[in-house]
Amino acid sequence: xxxxxxxxxxxxxxxxxxxxxxxxxxxxxxxxxxxxxxxxxxxxxxxxxxxxxxxxxxxxxxxxxxxxxxxxxxxxxxxxxxxxxxxxxxxxxxxxxxxxxxxxxxxxxxxxxxxxxxxxxxxxxxxxxxxxxxxxxxxxxxxxxxxxxxxxxxxxxxxxxxxxxxxxxxxxxxxxxxxxxxxxxxxxxxxxxxxxxxxxxxxxxxxxxxxxxxxxxxxxxxxxxxxxxxxxxxxxxxxxxxxxxxxxxxxxxxxxxxxxxxxxxxxxxxxxxxxxxxxxxxx
Amino acid sequence: xxxxxxxxxxxxxxxxxxxxxxxxxxxxxxxxxxxxxxxxxxxxxxxxxxxxxxxxxxxxxxxxxxxxxxxxxxxxxxxxxxxxxxxxxxxxxxxxxxxxxxxxxxxxxxxxxxxxxxxxxxxxxxxxxxxxxxxxxxxxxxxxxxxxxxxxxxxxxxxxxxxxxxxxxxxxxxxxxxxxxxxxxxxxxxxxxxxxxxxxxxxxxxxxxxxxxxxxxxxxxxxxxxxxxxxxxxxxxxxxxxxxxxxxxxxxxxxxxxxxxxxxxxxxxxxxxxxxxxxxxxxxxxxxxxxxxxxxxxxxxxxxxxxxxxxxxxxxxxxxxxxxxxxxxxxxxxxxxxxxxxxxxxxxxxxx
Numbered sequence: 001x002x003x004x005x006x007x008x009x010x011x012x013x014x015x016x017x018x019x020x021x022x023x024x025x026x027x028x029x030x031x032x033x034x035x036x037x038x039x040x041x042x043x044x045x046x047x048x049x050x051x052x053x054x055x056x057x058x059x060x061x062x063x064x065x066x067x068x069x070x071x072x073x074x075x076x077x078x079x080x081x082x083x084x085x086x087x088x089x090x091x092x093x094x095x096x097x098x099x100x101x102x103x104x105x106x107x108x109x110x111x112x113x114x115x116x117x118x119x120x121x122x123x124x125x126x127x128x129x130x131x132x133x134x135x136x137x138x139x140x141x142x143x144x145x146x147x148x149x150x151x152x153x154x155x156x157x158x159x160x161x162x163x164x165x166x167x168x169x170x171x172x173x174x175x176x177x178x179x180x181x182x183x184x185x186x187x188x189x190x191x192x193x194x195x196x197x198x199x200x201x202x203x204x205x206x207x208x209x210x211x212x213x214x215x216x217x218x219x220x221x222x223x224x225x226x227x228x229x230x231x232x233x234x235x236x237x238x239x240x241x242x243x244x245x246x247x248x249x250x251x252x253x254x255x256x257x258x259x260x261x262x263x264x265x266x267x268x269x270x271x272x273x274x275x276x277x278x279x280x281x282x283x
Numbered sequence: 284x285x286x287x288x289x290x291x292x293x294x295x296x297x298x299x300x301x302x303x304x305x306x307x308x309x310x311x312x313x314x315x316x317x318x319x320x321x322x323x324x325x326x327x328x329x330x331x332x333x334x335x336x337x338x339x340x341x342x343x344x345x346x347x348x349x350x351x352x353x354x355x356x357x358x359x360x361x362x363x364x365x366x367x368x369x370x371x372x373x374x375x376x377x378x379x380x381x382x383x384x385x386x387x388x389x390x391x392x393x394x395x396x397x398x399x400x401x402x403x404x405x406x407x408x409x410x411x412x413x414x415x416x417x418x419x420x421x422x423x424x425x426x427x428x429x430x431x432x433x434x435x436x437x438x439x440x441x442x443x444x445x446x447x448x449x450x451x452x453x454x455x456x457x458x459x460x461x462x463x464x465x466x467x468x469x470x471x472x473x474x475x476x477x478x479x480x481x482x483x484x485x486x487x488x489x490x491x492x493x494x495x496x497x498x499x500x501x502x503x504x505x506x507x508x509x510x511x512x513x514x515x516x517x518x519x520x521x522x523x524x525x526x527x528x529x530x531x532x533x534x535x536x537x538x539x540x541x542x543x544x545x546x547x548x549x550x551x552x553x554x555x556x557x558x559x560x561x562x563x564x565x566x567x568x569x570x571x572x573x574x575x576x577x578x579x580x581x582x583x584x585x586x587x588x589x590x591x592x593x594x595x596x597x598x599x600x601x602x603x604x605x606x607x608x609x610x611x612x613x614x615x616x617x618x619x620x621x622x623x624x625x626x627x628x629x630x631x632x633x634x635x
Contacts, residue, residue: 055540087543094541099534104556104632113552114542149632165542 005173005205006030006052009066013047013229015059022060023047024229028282030173034199034206036216036237038251039226045209048226049175052207053090054082069173088118091166092175096182097158101150107158108134108146111165118169133164138194156187160194167198174199175207180215192219213240213255222282225251230279247274309624313617320613324606325369329362331602338382338602378610379603383595388607391592396611397482398468399581399588402508403573409512410519410573411566417516418523422531423550433520440517445576448510449583456506464502466585473499507584511577515569522565526558533557559630567623571616 006029013023023044028035037045051062054074067074072085094100102110111130115121121129127146134142137160150158159179166174179195180188196219199206210216216223217237225233225248233245243249253266328335336352337344353359357368372379378388421433456462464470468484477484477491485504488496530536531554539553578590585591589608596604628634 053541055537083543083545085543086541092541094534094538096534100538102535102539102553102557104559104630105553113544117543151633162538165538 003031004029004068005032005070006207007066007068008048008052009064011048011051011064011067012062013044013051013056014061014063018061022229023051025279026226026229026231027279028224028231028234030205030207032203032205033222034208034220036208036210036220036223037226038210038213038216038223040211043226044229045226046177049092049177049207049209052173052175053086053092055086084118087114087166087171088169089171090173090175091169091171092177093159093162093166093179095178097150097155097162098182100162101158103150106147106149107153107161108148111161111168114165115168129168130164133168134161136167136198137161137164139164155183156191159183159187159191163191163195163198167202170202171204173205173207175209177209178211179208181210181212188215195219213251224282228275230275230277231282232274232277232280234280234282246271309621313621316617317614320610320617321370321373322366324610324613325366327609328369328602328606329365335602338600339380373610378607381596381604381607382601383599383604388604391604392589392607392611394482395587395589395592398484398586399574399577399590401483401485402504402511402577402581402586402588403570405504405508406512406515406573407566407570409509410515410569413512414516414519415523415562418520419527419550419555421520421524422527423546425528430524433524437517437520440513441521443514444579445510445514446579446583448513449507449580452506452510453583463506464499466503466583468500468503468587469496470499470503507580507586511573511580514576515573519562519565519569523558523562526561527554530554530557560627560634563623563626563630567619571612571619574615575612 008029009027011023011026012021014021022042026044026048037048039045047056047060050056051064052067052069052074054062054077056062064075069085069090072081072089074082074085077085101107105113108127108130111133112123112126115126115129116123119126119129131142131146134145139145139157139160145153145157145161150161153161159182163179176195180191183191192215206220208216208220217240220237223235223237223240224231225235225243225245227247233243233248235243235248240248240252243252247268247270250266250268254268256265335356336349336358339352340348357365360368376389378392380386381388381391384391417433417437421430424430453465457465473496477487477493477496480487480490484500485497488494488500527550533554536549536553539549544553574589577586577588578594580586581588581590582594589611593605593608595601596608
């Protein structure tokens, strides 16, 4: 990894003036690679993603030693600079297209809007770019789909639209927050393959947030395991089996296997000490 | 996906069929509502102790004449026959004669209604043009100073009685400050100066090119319309605020912000677009409420409109006039509901 796209050092997100730390001293760097963040609900993985874009919910406080995207210091950037970063240089795909697309705006227009916001193009050109992008996410009849409303398309198609909207501006970082969790299992791998293809072609850095270990293992280069707001372990994706932390081992043991003899799955036993131990710095 | 053309045509016909079906259902429900309204007004007319014969003849009537009128009105017939006559009369535009004016009720209503329409419409304009932006501002600045101020202002408008506000308004702006004209629609000097075309003086004076009359009418209108509009503005602002708050928590707002939309674009292009339908319902109902809510303000401002006419009719026990008014208000509400229903389809793609 030569080029650092994102450097995060000691990132903390808290509510109630530092009382409740939902992200607690997280450090990692991202190059042009696919980095998975895995953890259970409430482990702070989504908050980490939103913190990078500085789009935390009201009442949340963000602190960090360093939050650097190439030449831009995301900690000191003002709201105007952040708006220029969002969508253009760092994008984010949300979980469920049923909620993340605006129900009363045509899907093509939603893609074209992203284009118009960041590239100096006419409305006509933006619309053409949107149609091209719809074709790029393998939607058949992109011109027809352009004029549809979100309720008229399926979940898988909605997520394709979301991907198109977030990649149309050719960002250098894509944060994918559980992009396939709301989809049917059959559609999941389709979307993932599509995302993989697009991402490899444009060679961008991806933060892939998920709770699905199998998915992350297939898709990512490296994996960060989060627990209670901290990174407990960082590994290469193909070396997940060598995990040492009992939490990671527990997660792995809780995944059913098709070809293994059927036994009762192991239940995760949590050690309160995990919450005390200092977080791991991911390289 | 490409469908064979046969399937596509079939699909299109199904859509037409659905639309026609919806139209039929809508028409059916409108007719049923209007029928219910007629039953109501008819029953009220028969149940109330006011004797329709005496209403026509006056208190010192001649018994022979009483008998004749009694038969003429069909009051000896069974109720369902009477109801049939009532429906027939209404369908032919005959609402009976008003005792207080001695003219057909329908003529009276047509004469006084434009004054109320003018007042209510300007009030609604004020209410919407002020209320909607205030509601949005309050929602965007939730729990901060602008929100608190707007909430207090709207709470006042919501809870202060409109006739009291009217009186206070007259005392302050007319009697003390002299900023606006007093009661009535026009100063005496300008009465009957412009030809009657629509009955809306603002429009009539413009059509006649009489700017003096226009300004005088506006001067008279601005205070009652503002006060009447204030209460509706308060309602619209509060509803807008809560609709907007519900939208601002939606996930697609986060999407818009991730895209890099400016706060204004997030609010107006994304959130506001989603509350238009709900807002429309509120505005339509408010308009109906303004027409009948004009009763109090018309009394305070001696506004020669529908509300004053109805109060007069009620005071004299003139049942034909009162029931005519009630019927009209009912029809206005049904009509506005129908209108907002039609506009839904324009603003919300999901209802197509």
